[in-house]
Amino acid sequence: MQALILAGGKGTRLRPLTVYTPKPVVPVMNRPFLLYQLDILRAADVTDVTLSLSYQPDKIEHILADGSAFGVSLRYLAESSPLGTAGAYKFAADALRETTIVLNGDILTDLDLNKVIEFHKEKKATATIVVMEVEDVSRYGVVETGVGGIVDRFVEKPEGKALSSVASKTINAGIYVLEPEVLELIEPGAARSFEYDVFPALLDKGYPFYAYEISGSYWRDIGTPENYLKAHHDLLDGKIIVKNDAESPMFEAATRSDIDKRSVIGEGCTIKPGVRISNSVIGPGVYVDERAVIEDSVLWAHSRISTAAEIRSSIVGRSCHIGRNAVVSAGCVLGDKTTLTDYTQV
Ligand code: GDD
Ligand code: MG
Numbered sequence: 001m002q003a004l005i006l007a008g009g010k011g012t013r014l015r016p017l018t019v020y021t022p023k024p025v026v027p028v029m030n031r032p033f034l035l036y037q038l039d040i041l042r043a044a045d046v047t048d049v050t051l052s053l054s055y056q057p058d059k060i061e062h063i064l065a066d067g068s069a070f071g072v073s074l075r076y077l078a079e080s081s082p083l084g085t086a087g088a089y090k091f092a093a094d095a096l097r098e099t100t101i102v103l104n105g106d107i108l109t110d111l112d113l114n115k116v117i118e119f120h121k122e123k124k125a126t127a128t129i130v131v132m133e134v135e136d137v138s139r140y141g142v143v144e145t146g147v148g149g150i151v152d153r154f155v156e157k158p159e160g161k162a163l164s165s166v167a168s169k170t171i172n173a174g175i176y177v178l179e180p181e182v183l184e185l186i187e188p189g190a191a192r193s194f195e196y197d198v199f200p201a202l203l204d205k206g207y208p209f210y211a212y213e214i215s216g217s218y219w220r221d222i223g224t225p226e227n228y229l230k231a232h233h234d235l236l237d238g239k240i241i242v243k244n245d246a247e248s249p250m251f252e253a254a255t256r257s258d259i260d261k262r263s264v265i266g267e268g269c270t271i272k273p274g275v276r277i278s279n280s281v282i283g284p285g286v287y288v289d290e291r292a293v294i295e296d297s298v299l300w301a302h303s304r305i306s307t308a309a310e311i312r313s314s315i316v317g318r319s320c321h322i323g324r325n326a327v328v329s330a331g332c333v334l335g336d337k338t339t340l341t342d343y344t345q346v
Contacts (some may be wrong), residue, residue: 001028001044001046001048001099001100002046002095002097002098002100003046003049003100003101003103004049004050004095004096004101004102004103005024005049005051005052005103005105005310006033006052006088006102006104006105006189007022007024007048007051007060007105008022008052008054008055008079008082008088009082009106010082010084011023011026011106011223013221014026014223015226015335016317016333016334016335017228017315017317019335019336020318020325020336021336022052022055022058022060023057023058023106023222023223023339024053024060025060025274027300027301028108028222028235029232029242029281030033030048030249030266030283031283032064032263033105033275034051034105035070035110035224036108036242038071039242040109040111040113041072041113042070042072042099043112043113044101044112044114046070046113047071049053049075050074050076050095051074051075052077052079052088052089053077053079053169054081054083055082055164057078058275059060060076061076063107064269068242071170076084076093077091077095079091083187083189083191084192084193084197085104086186086193086198087190088100088191089183089194090192091179091188093183096180097180097224098180098277099117099177099178099179100177100180101117101175101176101177102142102176102177103174103175103176103267104175106171106174106221106223106239107174107197107219108209108218108231109173109217109218109220109240110218110240110241110242111173111177111214111217113131115220116130116177116212116340119210119212119279120130120210122258123208124291125177125208125210126176126202126204126207126209127181127199127207127208127209128176128209128210128211128212129143129170129172129173129175129176129210129212130173130174130175130176130212130213130214131143131171131173131211131213131214132172132173132213132214132219133170133171135169137163137166137168137170138157138159138170138267140157140171140172141154141157141171141199142154142155142156142166142168142170142172143168143172143211143212144167145168145170148200149210149213149275151202151203151209151318152212153203154172154195154199154200154203156196158194164330169279170210173214174218174221176194180195181207181281181296182198182202185198185205193286208257211267213280218234218239220234225315226255227316228315229297229298229313229314230300232281233289233296236262236263236264236281249265249268250267250268251269252271253268253271254271254275256274257273257274257276257277258275258276259275259276260277260279262278262279263277263278263279263280263281263282263299264280264281265277265282266283266285266301267282268283268285268288269282269285271288272288272290272293273290274291275288275289275290275291275292276293276295277293277294279295279296280295280297280299282294283299283300283301283302283303283318284302285301286299286301286303287305288303288304289299289304289305289306289307289309289324290308291307291312291334292305292307292308292322293309293310293311293312294310295310295313296313297311297312298316300336301319302318302320302321303316303318303321303322304320304321305321305322306321306322306323306325306326306342309322309323309325309327310327311327311328312328312329312330313331315332315333315334316332316334316338317335318336319336319337320336320337320339320340321339321340322340323339323340323341323343323344324343325342325343326340326342326346327345328346329345334345
């Protein structure tokens, strides 16, 4: 069994965070995001992994290298211009000689992939798609299924009439098990998508196309600031248990600072007296000056938070400078190197 991670999107909905950091390696609990996907692949003994890239591929390769530090063997393929999800799969055809797990590179889950693989084999499926129930289906691919999980219909991000016609709350979770025959449905070199081209073609041609429904596992697409922040809160809440074999980071915190037990503080941070930090994740090398307050937020590496500044329910990129008494109120997303002068309110 091999895996292909689709990680070539521009991450536009996660801007400004993705201007200098491609979405697949944005830090989640201070770890590059793709490591969580490598964890679930390795747990299913899938260690032959191809990363399909297009946007800032060198940055990703620089961080993950040959994968040996993470117990997998990584191969990189970069399209010169984005070929779409299925075009990228076809582009990887030479590397994919057997049944392949395909993952959207922005899904945080603790799903046991072995169960999906078993289901795929049992059904003798050509393609298996992992699905789950959500309240609002409009931002996803909607999957209608029949007896035994056979897929009857797939509608990507339905709007208007299409939205009212879908009779399902079940959506595409962005995880597929595909037999190599699926490659034959895709023209080489063309921009093609699983969602708009390949899934409808599988249905048209009557291939055995099945849906495996997630139940009892955690799942979230981290591709918007709101979801990225929620994923952190879920992790801090213990709603998803992830492996963390990193050593406890060393940082310097004044005894008269108040850091709640759930917050995570990165290596080499300095926390001065009177600081209050709760329900937050602080990246390495952040300096938090006296009486600053950080609540429900995620801060990337090397920022400086000046005296009595307040940051609530926000995301602060790398190397920002938040001036003294500045207030960053709920919902802000500050790109790398943002400077807020003293007393600024955003
Ligand atoms: N290599 C490559 N080339 N990767 C791509 C390309 C491309 O041209 N376009 C997108 N990707 C990657 C993205 O990096 C991302 O990891 C994944 O494919 C899915 O793209 P998104 O842009 O995040 O799609 P989405 O979230 O709007 O919708 C998809 O995911 C939903 C689940 O979160 C669809 O698959 C929906 O059907 C699904 O419900
Ligand atoms: Mg997505």
